[in-house]
Amino acid sequence: MRKILIASCCFTFVSFFAIQYFWKQSKLEKIHNPKYFISALIQTGPEKEALQTAYLAELLELSCDAPTNLYAFDLKLGEKKLLSSPLIEEAHIKKMAPNVLYIDYSVRKPKARLGDYQNIAIDKEGFLFPISPFYAPKELPEIYLGLPDFGAEEDSFGRKGGQWLVPLQDRYFAFAMEVLHFLEGLPWKEGIRIKRIDVSNAFAKSLGTREIVIMTEEEVMIKNQQCIFPKMLRLCPKDYMKQMHNFLGLRKKMMDDYSKQLTDAVIPRTGKFSPRIVDLRIPHLAFVEN
Numbered sequence: 134m135r136k137i138l139i140a141s142c143c144f145t146f147v148s149f150f151a152i153q154y155f156w157k158q159s160k161l162e163k164i165h166n167p168k169y170f171i172s173a174l175i176q177t178g179p180e181k182e183a184l185q186t187a188y189l190a191e192l193l194e195l196s197c198d199a200p201t202n203l204y205a206f207d208l209k210l211g212e213k214k215l216l217s218s219p220l221i222e223e224a225h226i227k228k229m230a231p232n233v234l235y236i237d238y239s240v241r242k243p244k245a246r247l248g249d250y251q252n253i254a255i256d257k258e259g260f261l262f263p264i265s266p267f268y269a270p271k272e273l274p275e276i277y278l279g280l281p282d283f284g285a286e287e288d289s290f291g292r293k294g295g296q297w298l299v300p301l302q303d304r305y306f307a308f309a310m311e312v313l314h315f316l317e318g319l320p321w322k323e324g325i326r327i328k329r330i331d332v333s334n335a336f337a338k339s340l341g342t343r344e345i346v347i348m349t350e351e352e353v354m355i356k357n358q359q360c361i362f363p364k365m366l367r368l369c370p371k372d373y374m375k376q377m378h379n380f381l382g383l384r385k386k387m388m389d390d391y392s393k394q395l396t397d398a399v400i401p402r403t404g405k406f407s408p409r410i411v412d413l414r415i416p417h418l419a420f421v422e423n
Contacts, residue, residue: 170200172232183240184267190280203228219297220264243268248329249275250295257310259300274313278305279333308332312345314372321381326350335370344414345373346359363408376413
């Protein structure tokens with residue numbers, strides 16, 4: 134019985150090492166075989182071809198001049214390289230013999246433009262990423278937070294400079310998202326666009342300078358011409374919801390006044406008028422400046 138057990142163990146060890154040997158030999162042959170050089174990428178995700186295949190290949194450091202073998206390609210490292218892009222939120226890679234990489238990924242969805250920097254959008258989690266040339270032109274509201282230079286240290290207001298792959302987490306960003314969410318939920322969107330939300334002075338020490346500034350554009354047909362009326366609304370951060378509702382009540386009267394005043398007036402060639410400032414920070418009062 135003991136001899137049978139020893140023989141069985143020896144057979145198992147020999148079989149194991151034989152399998153290991155042949156597996157390694159097979160892998161070595163595939164690694165040096167041009168048939169298995171990566172020559173194609175297949176990409177899928179929630180959006181069809183959200184990014185160009187050439188950009189994904191660049192992130193993965195794949196080149197026609199120095200081809201990479203499919204069996205030598207490190208999947209975990211490849212996914213890490215994709216996630217190093219500020220545009221990509223999730224990424225998974227699979228190998229498809231003989232020479233294809235299958236990439237399933239999702240990109241970040243822009244919630245607003247970040248007015249503190251050029252050509253940068255921000256998603257609802259606070260991640261920053263470039264807009265052009267990766268995203269198609271789209272009408273997005275702009276938020277301005279008063280951030281220091283990109284990558285700069287925290288300022289005296291607790292705001293750090295933006296960074297790739299590091300979400301904004303300060304109270305200015307959180308408040309801007311709160312205001313944007315509130316405005317998007319108001320039943321007054323038709324004909325009005327939110328152009329900018331400026332919360333850079335929302336937490337100023339001086340009550341006189343503490344404010345939110347919201348820039349809007351309103352479209353109205355006058356004399357068979359599309360006219361645009363920009364407005365700059367100045368609101369108190371504490372009572373901005375109530376003050377926005379007050380503006381809605383004032384808005385109809387303002388537009389009626391516009392129509393009466395422009396009956397015989399000359400409309401600008403572009404149809405766009407000069408901005409009008411509406412200061413609603415003092416309770417029960419609205420200062421309108423042309």
